[in-house]
Amino acid sequence: MASPVVIKKEKVDEPRPSPSADAGEGQTEAEIECRMIELMGEFPKGINDKILETDMPNVDKKVKVAILNRLLSQEKVNIFRAAVTKELFWCLKQQPTSKLKGVDSEEKIVMRIIEEAGNKGIWNRDIRTKSSLNQTTLNKILKALEGKKLIKSVSSVSAAKKKVYMLFNLQPDRSVTGGSWYSDNEFESELVDVLNQQCYRILQQKAEGAKQKPLEGPLIVRNASFLSSKEICQIISDLKIVKFNLTVEDIETILDTLVYDGKIEMSSTTDGYSDGQVKTYRTVEKILSSAGIVRIPCGVCPVIKMCGTVGAVQPKNCVYYDQWLD
Ligand code: SF4
Structure with missing residues (x-):
């Protein structure tokens, strides 16, 4: 990113909808604001229009501007203009550790370590190693900082019993929360299954539609059977299957599982407007269905060498057969 020129306040004049109103696509402004703050945590150097558009393509630009202006007036974010590209960027406003009032020197050391960890957070043990404080003192400091609402502890999906610490105003990174597919540290397997089937159905319908049109050959039919992840995200959002703000990245994780299952294939192209690549997907038509013998679990069994008529x-x-037959 080009070196930024910091400007104090630059609001974009747009009509502001009521905060309690549905901001479009079933999302409330509070949910969109939460996601914006999360994004600013993921991009500490700032987010611009392009990042917002990619992450929340279904949210009206007026709503985004209204939320950003509100965050500015609440002094939760800073705005600056890139020196070369003149693009506007928004980033989280963080209280400099050195200016914190009522925080003693040991607490400042711990705060600085936690601040450096960003929105991925840091474990208690790592803070202890970096600060060289003993466990009892560190626990007291962490408790005091939590009480002052300067830091918070968050349970990590990767290790439910371990908590990571981060600055109070940060939204935890996806690697901590597990992203959209986790709720209270539990993987939402049913929702993922539904979306998996829905994505596949959308691509099947697209492929069938492409075959119906009087086009000029198999290559054109093939090209017409692709849908971009952004288009699929829009269709799924319109169906209102999920109650949160579905991002293109979320849909790409679902589509990846279909690619790994060999049901669809991915290609990339440019959208003609930006430098970035756009991922597109289409269903894979199997010329021959695989023989039954290659689909039985024994073919990929990790314990086949131990399997026999005696033994464990x-x-x-x-169990593999039971699962397969089910
Ligand atoms: S354990 Fe089950 S899947 Fe594995 S080889 Fe034996 S019968 Fe086949």
């Missing part, structure tokens, strides 16, 4: 691993009590 036997076909008659095989």
Whole structure:
């Protein structure tokens, strides 16, 4: 990013909808604001229009501007203009550690370590190693800083019993919360299954539609059967299957699972407007269905060498077969 020129306040004049109103696509302004703050945590150097458009393509630009202006007036974010491109960027306003009032020197050391960890957070043990404080003192300091609402602890999906600490005003990174597919540290497997099936159905319908048109050959039919992840995200959002603000990145994680299952294929292209690549997807038509023998679990069984008529691993009590037959 080009070196920024900081400007004090630059509001964009747009009509502001009521904060309680549905901001479009079933999302409230509060949810969109929350996602914006999360994005600013992911991009500490600032977010611009392009990042917002990619992450929340279904949210009206007026709503985004109204939320950003409100965050500015609440002094939660800073705005600056890039020196070369003149693009506007918004970033989280953080209280400099050195200016904190009522915080003693040991607390400042801990705050600085936590601040450096950003929105990915840092474990208690790592803070102890970096600060060289003993566990009892550190626990007291962490408790005091939490009480002053300067830091917060967040449970990580990667290790539910371990908490990571981060600055109070940061939204945890996706690697901590697990992203949209986790709720209270639980993986939303049913929702993922529904979206997986829905994405596949949308691509099947697109492929069938492409075949119906009197086009000029198989290559054109093939090209007409692709949909970009942004288009699929828009269709799924319109169906209102999910209650949160679905991002293109969320949909790409679902589409990736279909690619790994061999049901669809991915290609990339440019949208003609930006430098970035756009991911597009289409269903894969199998010329021949695979023979039954290659689909049985024994073909990929990790314990096949131990399997027999005696011993702990036997076909008659095989869990892989039970799952496969189900
Ligand atoms: S029967 Fe079950 S345990 Fe034995 S090889 Fe097949 S899949 Fe593996």
